[in-house]
Amino acid sequence: MSNRIRSALGTLAVGMLASHLVSTVLQNTPDSYNQDLRKFTGGWPIPGWRFFAPNPGVQNVHLLVRETQSQGEPPTPWRDVTPGVTHGWKQVLWNPGSRGPKALFDAMQQLSVMSSNQADFAWVTQSLPYQLVLSASRAAVAADAEGLQFLLMNVFPSAPPEHRMKPILISEWIPLEPAPPAEEPRR
Numbered sequence: 436m437s438n439r440i441r442s443a444l445g446t447l448a449v450g451m452l453a454s455h456l457v458s459t460v461l462q463n464t465p466d467s468y469n470q471d472l473r474k475f476t477g478g479w480p481i482p483g484w485r486f487f488a489p490n491p492g493v494q495n496v497h498l499l500v501r502e503t504q505s506q507g508e509p510p511t512p513w514r515d516v517t518p519g520v521t522h523g524w525k526q527v528l529w530n531p532g533s534r535g536p537k538a539l540f541d542a543m544q545q546l547s548v549m550s551s552n553q554a555d556f557a558w559v560t561q562s563l564p565y566q567l568v569l570s571a572s573r574a575a576v577a578a579d580a581e582g583l584q585f586l587l588m589n590v591f592p593s594a595p596p597e598h599r600m601k602p603i604l605i606s607e608w609i610p611l612e613p614a615p616p617a618e619e620p621r622r
Contacts, residue, residue: 494589496543496603500572502580503608513586516575542567543587547603550587559604569609582608 499513518536542564549559559565572585587603 494591494601496540496547497588497590498539498543498568498571499586499588500575501584501586502576503582504577504579505581510584516572539567539571543603546587547589550603560606569606572606573609573611576611580611582610584608 497515497517499515501510501513503510518539545562545564546559546568549562549564568585568587572583576583585606587605589601589603591599591601
């Protein structure tokens with residue numbers, strides 16, 4: 436009797452997993468074929484993922500900055516300050532460090548969309564994505580920098596070398612306030 440119960444429970448578990456996977460696939464088909472399956476699942480949530488559709492990612496966005504140290508000196512060369520993303524098996528289960536880079540990536544993507552839609556530059560500089568990218572750029576320059584400029588660059592890894600990089604947005608020179616002097620500890 437216990438073998439029959441184990442077999443029945445195993446079959447039920449496999450059936451539930453299979454129906455959940457089929458429901459997930461059906462829920463994530465293109466919108467024109469998408470069915471609202473909630474009425475069939477009895478309240479069981481079905482994930483709604485859009486990993487690659489309808490517009491698969493074909494480029495990487497990089498944040499480059501350069502700075503000036505004092506008036507009259509040439510700016511430093513452009514340097515890539517895009518946060519690195521670590522990949523490993525543990526990140527599938529727990530990856531709280533991905534939120535900051537993801538927020539910056541999303542902001543850079545939004546600026547890319549604004550740029551491709553020929554948004555007015557004055558409007559772009561007042562947007563939250565611009566302010567987030569500016570804050571990330573400001574954190575990446577030297578404390579004694581007097582000004583900074585940032586550049587968002589699309590990199591298409593699969594494109595021919597002459598078409599691999601495309602600038603998205605170049606900021607104006609942004610003057611920086613000098614860093615306040617460090618306070619001495621109170622005794």
